[in-house]
Amino acid sequence: xxxxxxxxAAPTALRFALLVTGPSYGTQAASDAYxxxxxxxxxxxxxxxxxxxxxxxHNANHLVAPASDETNLQQAWVAxxxxxxxxxxxxxxxxxxxxxxxAASAExxxxxxxxxxxxxxxxxxxxxxxxxxxxxxxVQF
Amino acid sequence: MNNVxxxxxxxxxxxxxxxxxxxAVLATSALNEDIGVFFSDDxxxxxxxxxxxxxxxGRHYAPTFGLLDLYDVEQVYVCQRSMTERGIRLEHITIPAxxxxxxDWQLALAGFNVRLSF
Numbered sequence: 385x386x387x388x389x390x391x392x393a394a395p396t397a398l399r400f401a402l403l404v405t406g407p408s409y410g411t412q413a414a415s416d417a418y419x420x421x422x423x424x425x426x427x428x429x430x431x432x433x434x435x436x437x438x439x440x441x442h443n444a445n446h447l448v449a450p451a452s453d454e455t456n457l458q459q460a461w462v463a464x465x466x467x468x469x470x471x472x473x474x475x476x477x478x479x480x481x482x483x484x485x486x487a488a489s490a491e492x493x494x495x496x497x498x499x500x501x502x503x504x505x506x507x508x509x510x511x512x513x514x515x516x517x518x519x520x521x522x523v524q525f
Numbered sequence: 526m527n528n529v530x531x532x533x534x535x536x537x538x539x540x541x542x543x544x545x546x547x548x549a550v551l552a553t554s555a556l557n558e559d560i561g562v563f564f565s566d567d568x569x570x571x572x573x574x575x576x577x578x579x580x581x582x583g584r585h586y587a588p589t590f591g592l593l594d595l596y597d598v599e600q601v602y603v604c605q606r607s608m609t610e611r612g613i614r615l616e617h618i619t620i621p622a623x624x625x626x627x628x629d630w631q632l633a634l635a636g637f638n639v640r641l642s643f
Contacts, residue, residue, distance in 0.1 A: 403641065438545050478545060509552030516529045517557055522639045 400424045401433040401519035403512065404440035408457040409450065414443050417525035418460055425468060433515035434465075434472050435507075440525075441479040444472070444504040465503035476506040529553055530561040530637035533568035538583045543571050546643025547589055554596040561637050562593060564622070565604035565630070568643075569611060572603065572618045590620050602633050 402421060406413025424431055436443050448458050465472050479500065480489060486506055490498035500506065516522050531550045535542045553560055564571060576587050593601060601622040608614070608624065615624055625633055634640070 437549070438542065477548070509549055510556070512549055513553035513556045516553060516639050516641060517526050519527070519639075522527070522529075522641070524641055 397429050398520040399430045399432040399518075401515035401522045402431065402435065403515070403522065403524040404434065404436045404443060405438040406525060407439040407442040408445070408448055409442075411439075413525045414440060414457055415455070417523075418457060418464070420523065420525070421464060431468070431470055432519050433511065434470060435512045435515055436472065436474045436504075437478055437509075437512060439482075441474050441482050441484045444474045444479065444500045445484050446501060447499045462503060470503065472504045473507040473511045474500065474504050475509060475512070477509075479506060526557055526559075527639045528559060528561070528637040529557070529639045529641065530563055530634060532563045532565065532640060532642045533571050534566040534642060536567040537571045537573075537576065537587060538578045538581060542643045543568070544584065544586050546641075547586065549641065549643070550598070551589075551592060551596065554593070554598050558597040559600075560598060561600040561602065561633065562598060563602050563604070563630075563634060565607045567607075567611075569603055569607045569613055572620060572622065573613070574617065574619045587619065594621055600633075602630065604630055606630075 402417055404414050404417045408414050421431055421434065443458055443461055446458055448456065450456050461472060464470065479485060484500050485495065485498050486500045487498045489506060531546060533543055533546055537543045550562055571587065572590060576585055578585055601620065603618060603622045603624050605624045605626050
């Protein structure tokens with residue numbers, strides 16, 4: 385990646401992969417990840433992957449209900465993803481262990497409730513592996 | 526393809542970070558075996574033999590580190606300084622690994638352009 389463009393060449397957009405490992409509330413990690421995602425897009429770079437792992441899976445829980453004058457980070461991710469056409473990958477094993485599941489996995493587990501929906505998707509760790517191996521920059525929060 | 530280093534810096538029990546990091550390593554090794562696995566700080570405890578976390582309702586996942594060898598992940602490094610600080614010697618470590626002094630540790634880590642911490 386250490387390519388020096390010719391002086392007159394336009395700056396090349398980079399493909400950024402984000403790994404989010406902090407919850408939607410309780411630590412700052414996910415808020416920083418969200419703000420960084422906005423900054424990446426504002427500078428005309430590409431978000432190739434956004435992967436939620438460990439406590440990060442809580443960002444996908446649409447049952448969070450913060451106070452009305454506070455940021456609802458789950459909704460902020462959804463709005464960002466819909467505006468930008470992003471796919472938000474959530475590790476299925478990490479999510480199910482923490483009570484985050486979609487309609488299909490809830491039915492499979494015999495659960496009557498579910499709390500994850502598009503643009504969040506339950507995915508395997510293969511998505512994280514692909515992100516880590518192929519993005520120009522990988523940033524962990 | 527990037528070279529990906531996985532850093533284990535937390536103890537095996539008390540948080541799920543190590544276990545979930547190991548899952549991430551194994552998933553990545555299925556796509557590319559040219560990855561590095563680094564153990565430092567409390568992460569060196571991950572590799573100790575004779576763990577028995579049943580009393581704390583934990584899972585004994587340490588044997589799963591043995592899969593690194595099976596999956597041809599050969600770049601496994603342990604921080605000598607972290608081991609010394611904790612009184613851990615090479616014979617306590619359950620998998621094939623290179624023990625690196627600080628300078629060599631930094632050189633090894635510098636060979637990877639992506640780093641993920643667990």
